[in-house]
Amino acid sequence: MEEDLAIFRATAARFLEAEMVPNDAQWRKQQHVGKEIWRKAGALGLLCTDVSAGYGGGGGDFRHEVVLYEELARRGLSGFGQGVHSICAHYLVNHGTTEQKQRFLPRMARGELIGAIGMTEPGAGSDLQGLKTRAIRDGDDYVINGSKIFITNGFLAELIALVVKTQPGAGAKGTSIIMVETAGLEGFRVGRILDKMGMKSQDTSELFFENVRVPAANLLGGAEGQGFYQLMGDLPYERAVIAVAAVGAMEGAWLRPSSTSRTARPSARALRNSKTPSSNWPKSPARRALHECSPTTASPRSSPAASTPSPPQWPSTGSPIRSRKSSMSACSCMADTAT
Numbered sequence: 010m011e012e013d014l015a016i017f018r019a020t021a022a023r024f025l026e027a028e029m030v031p032n033d034a035q036w037r038k039q040q041h042v043g044k045e046i047w048r049k050a051g052a053l054g055l056l057c058t059d060v061s062a063g064y065g066g067g068g069g070d071f072r073h074e075v076v077l078y079e080e081l082a083r084r085g086l087s088g089f090g091q092g093v094h095s096i097c098a099h100y101l102v103n104h105g106t107t108e109q110k111q112r113f114l115p116r117m118a119r120g121e122l123i124g125a126i127g128m129t130e131p132g133a134g135s136d137l138q139g140l141k142t143r144a145i146r147d148g149d150d151y152v153i154n155g156s157k158i159f160i161t162n163g164f165l166a167e168l169i170a171l172v173v174k175t176q177p178g179a180g181a182k183g184t185s186i187i188m189v190e191t192a193g194l195e196g197f198r199v200g201r202i203l204d205k206m207g208m209k210s211q212d213t214s215e216l217f218f219e220n221v222r223v224p225a226a227n228l229l230g231g232a233e234g235q236g237f238y239q240l241m242g243d244l245p246y247e248r249a250v251i252a253v254a255a256v257g258a259m260e261g262a263w264l265r266p267s268s269t270s271r272t273a274r275p276s277a278r279a280l281r282n283s284k285t286p287s288s289n290w291p292k293s294p295a296r297r298a299l300h301e302c303s304p305t306t307a308s309p310r311s312s313p314a315a316s317t318p319s320p321p322q323w324p325s326t327g328s329p330i331r332s333r334k335s336s337m338s339a340c341s342c343m344a345d346t347a348t
Contacts, residue, residue, distance in 0.1 A: 018076045024053055029086050033210060040202040041164050041212035042088040044123065051120025056091065057098050064102075065115030071246075075253050082257025083264070088210025090125075090162040092250045097124030097170045099246055100186065104230045104239045113168060113188060122190070125166035127157040127216060128240075137172070137184055137237055142218065144173040144187055146225065151175075151187055153196075153221040163214030164202050167191055171218075172240070175233045184236035186229040189221070196221040 028049060029042075036042045050056055058073035060066025067073060077091055098117050101110050116122040133139035142155025153173060160166070169189040176183030191197055200215030229239060 014072060014076060017073060018080065020053070021055055021077050021080050024050070024055065025080055025084060025086065029081075029089065030084060033086060033088070036088045036210035040209065042210055044165055046089065047120035047123050047165070049120070050089075050091075051118060056120055057095065057114065057118035059095075060098055060102055060114055060118060064110050065118040066098075067118070071249070074250070078250060078253045079257040079260075082254045083261035085258070085261060086210075087208040088212070090211060092254060093126055093161045094124040096243065096247050096250065097126055097168065099243055100126075100170050100229060100239060101188070103243060104186075104235070105188075106231050108226070109188065109229070117168065122168040123162055123165045125160055125162040125169045127160055127169045127171040127189070129157060129159045131156060131158050137240070138180060140172060140174055140184065142171070142173045143177060144171075144175050144185065144223075146175070147222075149225050150222040151225055151228070153187070153189070153218045153223060155218050157216040159203065160214050160216055162212060163216055164199055164212035166199075166214075166216075169216070170229070172236055175236075179234070181237035182234045184240075185233050186236045186239055187223055188227045188229055189223050190227070194221060194223075 028046060032042075032046070047056075054067055055077055057065070058067035058069045058077070059071050060068075062068035074095055081087075081089060081091065094117065098114060101113055101117075105113070113122060117124055127142075128137075130140055130142060133141065140155075142153065142157065144151040144153045151173075153171070155173070157163075157171075160169075167190065169191065171187050171189045173185055173187055174183050175185040189197070196219045198217040198219070200217060203213045203215070205211070205213060229235070
C-alpha cells in the first residue's frame with residue numbers, strides 16, 4: 010500500500026511542479042486558476058480519487074485524496090479548490106440518488122464540472138437557521154431566489170451544492186440541498202471575486218439567484234427537508250480535509266525557510282543585527298514542537314538548537330505522468346469499491 014501511494018504521490022507532485030507552480034503568480038494576479046487546469050487534473054486522475062470507479066472516480070480511499078491535499082498545501086497552492094470540489098462530490102456519493110450520481114460524478118471526476126458549496130449568506134454566515142435563499146416548487150422545477158457569499162470556487166463553479174429553504178419557518182427541517190448546474194442558467198449571476206488577506210489565487214465569490222429555475226430532479230436525495238442532516242453527516246469529512254491541508258501547509262512553512270537559510274546571502278549588517286533561524290528555534294514552542302515532529306529530524310529527543318534543519322525533501326517526481334486509467338491501475342488498492 011505504501012508503495013502504491015508513493016507512486017501516486019510522485020505523479021501528483023510532478024503534475025503540480027509542471028502545471029501549477031509556474032502559473033501560481035499569474036493565478037494570484039487574476040484571482041482564479043482558470044478551468045483548463047481542472048480539465049488537466051481530471052484527465053490525469055487526480056480528482057475524486059476516493060469515489061467509486063463505477064461513478065467515474067479513482068476507486069481509492071481518503072488516503073489518495075490526502076496525497077493531493079498535502080502536495081498542494083506544501084507548495085502554498087491555495088487557488089486550486091480541490092477540497093471543496095471533493096466535498097461537493099461526497100454529498101452526491103453519500104446522499105444522492107443513483108441517477109444523480111450517474112449524471113454528475115463522472116463529469117466531476119473528469120474536471121468537467123467544478124464543484125462548490127453554496128451555504129454562507131450575507132448577514133447569516135453559516136447559520137442554517139438564518140438562511141434566506143428560498144426554493145419554491147413550481148411544477149417540475151424549483152424557483153430559487155437569494156444570494157451567497159464567500160463561496161470557494163464560486164467564480165469557476167459549474168456545479169453548486171446549494172443550501173436553500175424549501176419550507177421557511179420549519180427550522181432545520183425546512184432546509185434542503187439542490188444541485189445547481191450553472192452553465193447557461195438564466196437568472197444566475199456571479200458577483201465579484203472577493204479580496205482576501207491570503208489565498209489570493211482562490212476565486213472566493215458572491216453568487217446571486219434571481220428566479221433561477223432548476224429541475225426538481227436536482228433535489229439532493231429526492232426528498233425535501235434533508236439538507237441539515239446531509240450537511241451534518243458530511244461534516245467529519247470536511248473537517249478532516251481542513252486538518253490535512255493545515256498540516257501540509259505547516260510542513261511547507263517549516264521546510265521552506267530551512268532551504269532559504271542555506272541559499273540566501275544576507276548582508277553583513279543583516280547578520281550582525283539578526284539571528285539565524287536555527288538560533289531562534291528554542292524560543293518558539295510551536296517551532297520546537299513542529300521541529301521535533303518533523304520526519305527530517307534524526308531523533309525526537311534531539312535538541313532543536315543543535316540540529317541543522319534539512320532542506321526541503323519533496324517526493325520524487327521521476328515517475329512519468331500517466332492517464333487516469335494507467336495511474337489508477339498502478340495502485341492495487343484502488344479496486345472498484347463503493348465509497
